[in-house]
Amino acid sequence: MAMHTDHKRSDELPDVRVDNQEEVKMKKTVFLGALTIAGLAAGAAAAGTLDDVKARGTLNCGVTTGLVGFAAPDSNGEWNGFDVSVCRAVAAAALGDPTAVEFVPTTGKTRFTALASGEIDMLARNTTWTFSRDVDLKFEFVGINYYDGQGFMVPRDLGVSSAKELDGATVCIQTGTTTELNLADFFRANNISYEPVPIETNAEAQQQYLAGACDVYTTDASGLAATRATFENPGDHVLLPEIISKEPLGPLVRHGDNEWADIVRWTLNALITAEELGVTSTNIAELAAGTNNPEINRLLGTEGTLGEMLGLDAEWSKRAIMSGGNYGEIFAKHIGESTPIGLARGLNAQWTDGGLLYSPPFR
Amino acid sequence: MSDTHAHSVAYVRETQLPQQPPPTIETGAVKWVRQNLFNGPWGSLLTLVSLYVIYLILAGSLPWLLNGVWTTSNIRECREVLDGATGGCFSVLSERWNQLLFGIAYPSDQYWRPTVAFVLLIAALAPVLFMHLPRKLLIFTGLYPFIAFWLIWGGTIMVPIVALIGVGVGYAVYNRYVADSFAMGFFGGVAAAMVTWWLGGFVIGAMPGFIALEAVPSRDMGGFMLNMILGVVCVSLSLPLGIMLALGRQSSMPIIKWICVVFIEFIRGVPLITLLFVANVVLAYFLPPGTNFDLILRVIIMITMFAAAYIAEVIRGGLAALPRGQYEAADSLGLDYAQSMRLIILPQALKISIPGIVNVAVGLFKDTTLVSVISMFDLVGMIRGPILASTDWNGVYWELWLFASMLFFVVCYGISQYSQWLERQLATDHR
Amino acid sequence: MTTLTDPPQGSFKVSMLLNDTRYRSYTFQFIALILLIAAFAYLGSNLAYNLAEAGLNISYGFLGEPAGYDINQRLIEYTSQSSHWDATIVGVLNTLLVAFLACVTATILGVIAGVLRLSNNWLISKLMSIYVEAFRNVPVLIWIIIIFTVITAVLPGARAYLGEDPDVDLTLGMFAFTNRGIYIPAPVLGSGGMAVVVILLASIMAMFAYRSYAKKLLFNTGRLLPMAWPSVAILILPAVIAFYVLGQPITLDTPDPLANRFNLRGGIQIGAPLIALWFALAIYTGAFIAENVRAGIQAVSKGQTEAAASLGLRPNRVMNLVVLPQALRVIIPPLISQYLNITKNSSLAIAVGYADITATLGGITLNQTGRAIESVLLLMLFYLVISLSISTVMNLYNRAVSLKER
Known part of the structure; x- marks a missing residue:
């Protein structure tokens, strides 16, 4: 009996010790978790987005998970593109550093929650300005940086010349976007049938389309051009002439913080106005010394106190323009006719050139 | 008679035949x-x-494997090199190696940090996994979370040091009072740790640059590193939570029991992906206005809860498998509930549950790929997002998915082999 | 713990709430309850505040509004004008469809692989081990994507089948395997077609009746009736005869390569996302089931096999009559929890664009209406109901087959 007890004890003791140590380790892990929470949870966002951004030192900007020309990381993980430039301009204006941007990739599904929950400060993700998003989802579209419309891309050898000939076709769409609804409306209005193939990301849509799993790929015409540019033989695919919807794309922020909305809005306007006034990243240093044009002077902060009114310094717009150039430069660099994407200015020309870009005056 | 017989037989062998080898x-x-x-x-x-x-x-x-191309910088060059021959464009792996492992946003000059953390992880796990290693090594295991946190997230070294001191103080207080009552020791320890951290907060605030590594926000974690972080953190956090849930479910107190039952059954009843949706789109509504958890943290919370429910069920199995006599023996020694659980029941129940816990851990590690669905760039998210979307590599599927499967296979197969080995080691009872 | 001798009854002191085991549990439960209520109140008030702040409300009214989007894979009538609720139902049915198909296939695969893994054939058992380990140790999400990619990349496009002179002819004149999905002929019931179906159903019942009669006869009298060919005859003959007597009332609607310039028309189309999800879930879960089956078979003690063999039973009879019936008791509970896993994993449909409930209600509807809380709650409720009903069935079964120890 005694032996038995001894045996049991010698069996038990090491177990107990291990248990104690393991328990301590577990406890430490829990505490580390709590600490991580304390360390990572950012401060209250209610103070005002600009203050948050300044306190944080970086701008959290929501972009797509990857659409070449608009927002895509290169092989070094550096984000580039048309939408990305808007983020960089805002960061340059608000923080003085165009690289102080944290890019948060979002899908069609996650983008609005990310913005609503304060995870991102602004969303620059080819997002269509619609009534319900503005009013019902409580967002503030600060302007339009690209006038777009939904188009269709088909393989050339299909011999289709109009979207109305697409009866019975299989159509790839990016889910969670307005295109899904437009598509249903378009086919219903024309009384023709189709098979939708909903897809999460542009990359997968591309894969499906190229493999022939769908006959047609539909999304914003700019996105189609960008996608086609990445194909091996872009010439084998045509964009159909029908543009079935208006898709004004622009950056947006949360409802309710008008100061922040103003900063994003007028940064965008500064880029547009800069092009209109002929201010480019090459001549801006020269022009900032002072010119005879009072509007340029006001824009660049050598005259008036526009920057101060925004809660920024006088050189905010100068920095914004220098970060990537004016609107025209950004357009030409990322998606313009000299790039593989090759989009014409079209509707996105300045109003003086017959386009729709029309910035309110800096006064 | 014998004669007749001998005569009637023409031939009698008198020596034994040499033994022949069996037929081929x-x-x-x-x-x-x-x-x-x-x-x-x-x-x-x-x-x-x-x-x-x-x-x-x-x-x-x-042919595809052996004829692979490893050195081109995009798919067009690769196809030119192959020139119509069969072969894989494995150059996507060499060119995007760092992105696959660390994601797109982790600063490229800091890759040594997660690498070191990973190597140390092996060192820290070794004494837990192999019982015959010197027990002193467990000290390093205890320190590992702090080192890893500092290495991966960066910032001043004061943060993990203060955290460690807090834990130390808490443990000292716990040790001092646990003899009186477990609850007193436990809550006293927690309170002491909290106070230390609160005080330490000022120290950290005063010296933000003290032996600081470049701080990396958790949003910048990506690639296979993110899967590893989620897997390791969530499994370690879910173990204590799972034990508590299992004990709660066994409890004789009806309210506590029912809270645990509802929690466990609820979590086990829904797919992980709906919980990730909650983390992604719903959780923000339930937090005080202005709180801004980043996504990775919300995901860690959700996955931890998910894993805890499954681990609780495994441990409950272990508890149920213990003979009733163990409970009664503990009672008869005069141990209170905390003591009997800590000293008698849990060590045995956990031992029985180890294979099950390892299974849950493997499953959980595989499930970390689901975060790609909510636009996080883990290994799967990296492949589906930035890499396949880039002009350079769109169209390279097999190489990337083969690589991803290999990575997961190596880790998961390793863990399950370990679990089987351990089961044989622990099977001391029957044979 | 309540077996301790009760301390002497005395006046109640506050400290007894903590120190006296009789009251301590009430204290703890009370604290737990308070904490629970406080937590819920806290979360609830945050929710109310945040919703009010954002000007939102909780309402399920959106379910009645037109959904506005189309769904390709649907078991019931649905157009873009149908309501979000209809879209939800389409999703529910699609979830159940893929879960059912995957459960059946996974069981077949798993049983075959599990039995073959114990085979004497070295090559086969090694191959099955490779299958089991390869699939168990790689995330199912990766398998779903890989299988989807295989379908998309390897099978020909639908257009290859189209036109007067197609690149690929229909297999047997009625099957088409495209990267959009598989087309199979659909039966069309003419007049009298229903009668054939009814006769077929009746012969199925007759077949089972015959089999149970034969079994009873065997057990009661030891007479062994032939089993295989009468079963087949009872099953097939009446229906075939009825089919020809009634003038072939059931015809096949085969896919037509000429009706449309983009797609095959007619027949039944099983979409590529459904196939990918179905196969991936089946093969992945099949690997787990194979392990369960192997464990179950190995749990039957060797003496049973030897006893059966010594009675002169042939190896396949040993398996069918002695080993499997006993192994089933061990196999079925984990099998059912694998079914549960299939149902839950089917929510990964979202990765390949299959319109299950996570993709309709939790995906497009959530996106288009912005009703995140409502949609996610409904989604969780659906999966909970499914899970709880499956586990109820499992518990009932466990109770039924558990060894009755007396």
């Missing part, structure tokens, strides 16, 4: 092949069919 078909390789490959017509047929299948697979994949 019954020895060595031939016997093995006959028994294991061509055992009857049905077996032969199966063998031939499988040989043909193996041939098909190898004929399809070997």
Whole structure:
């Protein structure tokens, strides 16, 4: 009996010790978790987005998970593109550093929650300005940086010349976007049938389309051009002439913080106005010394106190323009006719050139 | 009689024949092949069919594997090099190696940090996994979370040091009072740790640059590193939570029991992806206005809860498998509930549950790929997002998915082999 | 713990709430309850505040509004004008469809692989081990994507089948395997077609009746009736005869390569996302089931096999009559929890664009209406109901087959 007890004890003791140590380790892990929470949870966002951004030192900007020309990381993980430039301009204006941007990739599904929950400060993700998003989802579209419309891309050898000939076709769409609804409306209005193939990301849509799993790929015409540019033989695919919807794309922020909305809005306007006034990243240093044009002077902060009114310094717009150039430069660099994407200015020309870009005056 | 017999037989062998080797078909390789490959017509047929299948697979994949291209910088160059021949464009792996492992946003000059953390992880796990290693190594295991946190997230070293001091103080207080009452020791320890951290907060605030590594926000974690972080953190956090849930479910107090039952059954009843949706789109509504958890943290919370429910069920199985006598013996020694659980029941129950816990851990590690669905760039998210979307590599599927499967296979197969080995080690009772 | 001798009854002191085991549990439960209520109140008030702040409300009214989007894979009538609720139902049915198909296939695969893994054939058992380990140790999400990619990349496009002179002819004149999905002929019931179906159903019942009669006869009298060919005859003959007597009332609607310039028309189309999800879930879960089956078979003690063999039973009879019935008791509970896993994993449909409930209600509807809380709650409720009903069935079964120890 005694032996038995001894045996049991010698069996038990090491177990107990291990248990104690393991328990301590577990406890430490829990505490580390709590600490991580304390360390990572950012401060209250209610103070005002600009203050948050300044306190944080970086701008959290929501972009797509990857659409070449608009927002895509290169092989070094550096984000580039048309939408990305808007983020960089805002960061340059608000923080003085165009690289102080944290890019948060979002899908069609996650983008609005990310913005609503304060995870991102602004969303620059080819997002269509619609009534319900503005009013019902409580967002503030600060302007339009690209006038777009939904188009269709088909393989050339299909011999289709109009979207109305697409009866019975299989159509790839990016889910969670307005295109899904437009598509249903378009086919219903024309009384023709189709098979939708909903897809999460542009990359997968591309894969499906190229493999022939769908006959047609539909999304914003700019996105189609960008996608086609990445194909091996872009010439084998045509964009159909029908543009079935208006898709004004622009950056947006949360409802309710008008100061922040103003900063994003007028940064965008500064880029547009800069092009209109002929201010480019090459001549801006020269022009900032002072010119005879009072509007340029006001824009660049050598005259008036526009920057101060925004809660920024006088050189905010100068920095914004220098970060990537004016609107025209950004357009030409990322998606313009000299790039593989090759989009014409079209509707996105300045109003003086017959386009729709029309910035309110800096006064 | 015998004579007649002898005469009637023409020949009688008088010496024993030398022993002959068994026929060739019954020895060595031939016997093995006959028994294991061509055992009857049905077996032969199966063998031939499988040989043909193996041939098909190898004929399809070997040229592709062996003729692979490893050095081009995009798919067009790769196709030029291949020039119509069969071959994989494995250069996507060499060119995007760092992105696959660390994601797109982690600063590229800091890759050594997660690498070191990973190597140290192996060192820290070794004494937990192999009981015959010196027990002193567990000290390093205890320190590892702090080191890893500092290495991966960066910032001043004061943060983990203060955290460590807090834990130390808490443990000292716990040790001092646990003899009186477990609850007193536990809550006293927690309170002491909290106070230390609160005080330490000022110290950290005062010296933000003290031995600081470049701070990396958790949003910048990506690639396979993110899967590893989620897997390791969530499994370690879910263990204590799972134990508490399991004990709660066994409890004689109806309210506590029902809270645990509802929690466990609820979590186990819904797919992980809906919980990730909650983390992604719903959780923000339930937090005080202005709180801004980043996504990775919300995901860690959700996955931890998910894993805890499954671990709780495994441990409950372990608790139920213990003979009733163990509970009664603990009671008869006069141990209170905390003591009997800590000293008698849990050590045995956890030992029984280890294989189950490892299974849950493997499953959980595989499930970390689901975060790609909510636009996080883990390994799967990296492949589906930035890499396949880039102009350079769109169209390279097989190489990338093969790589991803290999990575997961190596880790998960390793863990499950370990679990089987451990099961054999622990099987001390029957034989 | 309540077996301790009760301390002497005395006046109640506050400290007894903590120190006296009789009251301590009430204290703890009370604290737990308070904490629970406080937590819920806290979360609830945050929710109310945040919703009010954002000007939102909780309402399920959106379910009645037109959904506005189309769904390709649907078991019931649905157009873009149908309501979000209809879209939800389409999703529910699609979830159940893929879960059912995957459960059946996974069981077949798993049983075959599990039995073959114990085979004497070295090559086969090694191959099955490779299958099991390869699939168990790689995330199912990766398998779903890989299988989807295989379908998309390897099978020909639908257009290859189209036109007067197609690149690929229909297999047997009625099957088409495209990267959009598989087309199979659909039966069309003419007049009298229903009668054939009814006769077929009746013969199925007759077949089972015959089999149970034969079994009873065997057990009662030892007479062994032939089993295989009468079963087949009872099953097939009446229906075939009825089919020809009634003038072939059931015809096949085969896919037509000429009706449309983009797609095959007619027949039944099983979409590529459904196939990918179905196969991936089946093969992945099949690997787990194979392990369960192997464990179950190995759990039957060797003496049973030897006893059966010594009675002169042939190996396949040993398996069918002695080993499997006993192994089933061990196999079935984990099998059912694998079914549960299939149902839950089917929510990964979202990765390949299959319109299950996570993709309709939790995906497009959530996106288009912005009703995140409502949608996610409904989604969780659906999966909970499914899970709880499956586990109820499992518990009932466990109770039924558990060894009755007396």
